Amino acid sequence: MDRQELADFLRSRRERITPAEVGLAAGPRRRTPGLRREEVAQLAYISTEYYTRLEQARAPHPSREVLAQLARALRLSDAERGHLHDLAGTPQGPPPGPSREVRQSIVDLLHRLPQAAAIVLSASHEVIAWNDLAAALMEDFSALSRRDRNLVRRAFLGPHREGGRLYGVSDAEEFARSSVQHLRATAARYPDDPEVTALVEELRAGSEEFARLWAAHDVTAAPTLCKTFDHPVVGPVTVNCDVLDIVDRDQRVVIYTAAPGSPSEEALRLLSVVGTQRMGVAG
The missing domain is CATH 3.30.450.180 (Beta-Lactamase)
Incomplete structure (x- = not known):
């Protein structure tokens, strides 16, 4: 597990997503580019504390289920999803089900x-x-x-x-x-x-x-x-x-x-x- 590269990758993916893309209101005082950490945690069904530690390169090894939830929350492409698993040192395994997302x-x-x-x-x-x-x-x-x-x-x-x-x-x-x-x-x-x-x-x-x-x-x-x-x-x-x-x-x-x-x-x-x-x- 490359904690620092994983942290940097998660941060870069989070910052490229606008709140509107995931159905969230931007609000008048938003200073963070993209999504806030707590918003990603909410979308991925994990605690804000754990996600924050991931971005700070201090978290323990994430499970395959957590990685799948993060990939969905961050709207990762197939290539990005594979890269996420590689950084976490967790083999991706077979896809859970047929893709319904049409390019x-x-x-x-x-x-x-x-x-x-x-x-x-x-x-x-x-x-x-x-x-x-x-x-x-x-x-x-x-x-x-x-x-x-x-x-x-x-x-x-x-x-x-x-x-x-x-x-x-x-x-x-x-x-x-x-x-x-x-x-x-x-x-x-x-x-x-x-x-x-x-x-x-x-x-x-x-x-x-x-x-x-x-x-x-x-x-x-x-x-x-x-x-x-x-x-x-x-x-x-x-x-x-x-x-x-x-x-x-x-x-x-x-x-x-x-x-x-x-x-x-x-x-x-x-x-x-x-x-x-x-x-x-x-x-």
Whole structure:
């Protein structure tokens, strides 16, 4: 443990965060740049005395749990989180669960694709970002709870299961198989994440189909290159499917585009004009 370097690093990270970024009022007499020590301690759920001793290079070895709380409170990037653990002499270990934080550059990318429907999926198949056209083609994700934005849960336990297909897709069976295979690999990467564990148990208990596919222990999913959405307003929309991996976040960008000059391209163009207005989408 390099106490002095750890102290300097914590101080530098604290001073770069404004109170507004963490929902705190700046106040008229704030002299400290960034956050105060007591504010960081409050956000990290540790005592002000202990955090002060950390910044004074006088504290004992922090636990992995304390470091995780500090990393969250100080909004550290993945690289900074690893550096924090290195300075503390505590191996970081596997990440506790799939990241749901989408880089702003990726969000901006989605909205710069006006002729493509695009979403970002977490490692557990939760839709964590989308553009307006994706909401018009699939559904208004902004109107759903976080729980209902999980596509594996929607596929196996959603209301469409009574005689329907999720979004009317042509590859419903293939998506079901591939989503289970992805989820099994995710469960192996995040064995200690309670949300992933609870999701798997819920699906095993609630869906015989999921339980059967889960029991196969398959983890290799074939890529989907093309699929058709049976949209209730514009009818069938056939799209190419391209998936971009965001390796450092364990996330995937899924982009749906129609062939140039095709009826499906015209359908997407129509959705881009009337679909989001009809559903009041907020991307």
